[in-house]
Structures are given as structure tokens and as C-alpha cells.
Amino acid sequence: MTAPALSERIRREIEAKILSGGWPPGTKIPGEVALMAQYGCARMTVNKALSALAGAGLVTRKRRAGTIVAHPRAQSMVLEITDLAGEIAARGQVYEWRLLRHAERRSDHPEMPGTVLETEGVHYADHAPLAFEQRLISTAQVPEILAADLAQTAPGTWLLAHVPWTEAENRITAAAASPALAHALEIAPGDPCLIVTRRTWRAAAPVTLVTQHFAATRHELVARFGATNR
Amino acid sequence: MTAPALSERIRREIEAKILSGGWPPGTKIPGEVALMAQYGCARMTVNKALSALAGAGLVTRKRRAGTIVAHPRAQSMVLEITDLAGEIAARGQVYEWRLLRHAERRSDHPEMPGTVLETEGVHYADHAPLAFEQRLISTAQVPEILAADLAQTAPGTWLLAHVPWTEAENRITAAAASPALAHALEIAPGDPCLIVTRRTWRAAAPVTLVTQHFAATRHELVARFGATNR
DNA sequence: GACGCAGATATGTACAGACAATTAAACGCG
């Protein structure tokens, strides 16, 4: 148990005041010099604490105007979409991936120009089908994917391990299972499915576009948001 | 156009190197003293830039070992769940809220002990039903809610404006519409619905528990993730 | 009263130095 840094302590104490409602939105909180005197430290130390709070969106800072507690606008929550293989393993279930189809072809999709590798497969948790996945991968951006054994490793897992960093956009919706999808997921046609579509870029160039269909009875997405998200 | 701060410029340049793949995961990036010499500035300035990157999760820093580019593990995306009223208004649609039922009672829900205000209603976008909402609000945490006119203002909107800050957990799943739900949303029974359940706390005390049912054909959730999330 | 300018005030950013904490790597010893 090492003592937490002073700036961290200050940050926490102010955060607690805000979260508990002691300083409601709109409150002007003490200036840096005042806090500096209160804690008996240098201004940089206080500044670090306040900057962190501003970064987390709990306060707004303006020169001369001071630091005021921000009004919450939206519940912005952090949704961690881990790779399915990792997520299932983390829950202590047996993960399997079955590749149904893969082919390199020219893309007709406006969001994924050029040649792409197209894959289709099913993710299994404890031997029960969890998600049916359709994916396009830009071979221009990730030529190495052609050498990967995608029957062994799911393309999402491979990409996570080999493509350095990404930007992504996710769309979540629901639909009734088509006969083909119902067959793949071993559910009845018309059963509700959760559909997650994710487009991923790397430095503004599209890398992959994936649509995952989950049997709603077997899966749900969970996200947690804490104001202390740093 | 004021010149960006030097520490910000350094942060950006390193970030660009990482995002472009120039410094793949696992790369050890130059130490603080080296960067300090390169940019001709103080160590504090470099430290600020690197700390920001560490906070964003792009790099991992360890004493003696140095700063290394992190391996992406999960796609952690920021999902902004704005209040429905705001979201619909932002899309340029007409928003309406119709309160169907509200009653104060003792809660039997294990997650929301004590007396609660229970509300049910429907959110409309351009006069078409968008979401059916069931909600429990702790009257111990938010006694003022009893005086609010919830036929006029949706409870979510009221809470966003009056409760300072929150932690929340969201669950997203899908289900087929029950006859009652189908009637409220003006869809056919059995049609797929997107279900969002959100529990909200304020300083560890539960504030509200809400379940929103969306007609999947009329709504989808969109979330965007940039590696530069600060 | 309306307008504009000057000054006060608060934050933004940076510098230079210092010491602490951690831990990888080199070293020494059996």
C-alpha cells in the first residue's frame, strides 16, 4: 500500500464532492491558489488534479472565469467490445470458431473499396452457436491476412493481434432471424437477433467491416460507465 | 488559430506514429530525456505528452523499462446515450412523450430497495412510437421527482437536468415483442425489439432503473471510437 | 446610459531542478 500521489488525492476529494452532490453543476469551485494554500502544495500539483477532472468532463475550466462543475449532458458510457474469443474465454466457457466460407474478390461495397477478403463463420461458446459473422477485410490494408489460417483463428482475433490500432464505428440493432441465419445459430426462423455492425479504420483507411448476429437469448452486451474513467 | 501547446504537439506526433503503424505494438519509444533533447524542451513537457498517451491507453509506461506501445486488447468504444428527447431533437424530428402510468409504491426489485416511483410511457419521434419505457426511480435518492410533472417532461429528461452525476451500467439485448408491447409500439406481435436496460447510481446509491424497448426497424444505436479519446 | 479601454484575476503552459520509486540489467559469488 503505497501512499497515493498528492495530486491524485486532491483529484479524488474534489471528485467526491461533485459526485455526492455537495457541489452541484454550475458551482464555481475554489481557484488554484486557494486549493494550493489549502493543501500546502505548489500550483502545478493542483493544476494536475483539476486538469484531470476537466479531461474526464466533470468540470469546465476557462481562463479568468475559473473552474465550474459541468452539467451532465449525456450518459457517455464506455462499451468494451473485446474480441469474442477473449470474452468467452474470460467467462470460463469453451470457445470455438468454424469458418464456413472465405474468398478474395473485388468489393462492391461502397465503404470497402478495392479487393477484399470475405469471410463467413460461426462463433461457439460451450459448443453452442453464439454468433454468426460476416466480414470483409481490405487486402490492400492487411495483405498479411491472406497467409493466415482463418479456419484455426477467427479473423477478428487475428486482426486484433496484428493490426496496431484502430478507429471504429459500431451500430447495434435487432432483427428477426432469416431461415439461413436461424440454421447457422440453431434457433427458429423469426427468433430475435442482436446485430452488431462494426467498421474499423486505421489512419483513415478502412480495414474491416463486420456484422455479427447474436441469438438474443444467449447473449447481451454490457457496458459500464463511471465518472472516474480517466 | 492559436498555436497548439508544445506538449500537445508532441503528443500528437507520437500518436500519429503509433496510429500509422510506424511504431507497432511492443515498440519501445524514445525516453523522456531523448525526446526532451529532440524537442528542446523541459522534461515536464515531454512527460505531460506521454502521460496523456498512457491515460488514453496507447502506451504503457514503467519505470526503468521505458514507454512501450500498448497492444490493443479490446475495442473500447464510447457510446453516447443522450437523453432520447435530445437525441430525437438533434435529428430534427418532433419529439413527444406520453405518460401511461405512474405510481409510488414499495419496490420488490432487489436492485432498487425502498419506495420507488414507477413510470411507464412511450417516446415518439415524428408522431411514430419509438420506444416503450418502464422505469423505477428511488424516492429516497430523488424526492423532488414527486413534484415533477412527468406527463409533460419524460422522467429521463427530468433526471438528466436535476441529478448531478451518475454511474451507470447498460445491458443491451433483443427480444420479440409481446402483444402488449407490440400494441404500444404499433408493431406486430413477435417483431424484433432492441432492449436497453440501464441502472444508474449516484455515489453508490441506486437512483433509477430503466428498460427501453425500441422497435428495431425504427432505431439503432451508434457508437464511435477514436483512439484519441483523452 | 452606452461604449471603450485599462487593470486585475484566473487559468494555460513551460522551465529547471530535485528526490523518490521501481526494476531491468549487470555483476559477483558459490
Add this chain to the structure above:
DNA sequence: CGCGTTTAATTGTCTGTACATATCTGCGTC
């Protein structure tokens, strides 16, 4: 060669100081 110890590299944090920058406040002028 294996293992414990020392060394040194690297980041973590803080202290003061300094100047820049934005903007609120109040005063003076017309």
C-alpha cells in the same frame, strides 16, 4: 551455471518561478 545483490536507467511526482492569454470588472469619457 544458477542465484542473490548491487547498480543504474527510467519514470513519478513535486517545488517554485515565470510569462502568456483570456476575460471579467470597473472606471472614465462622450
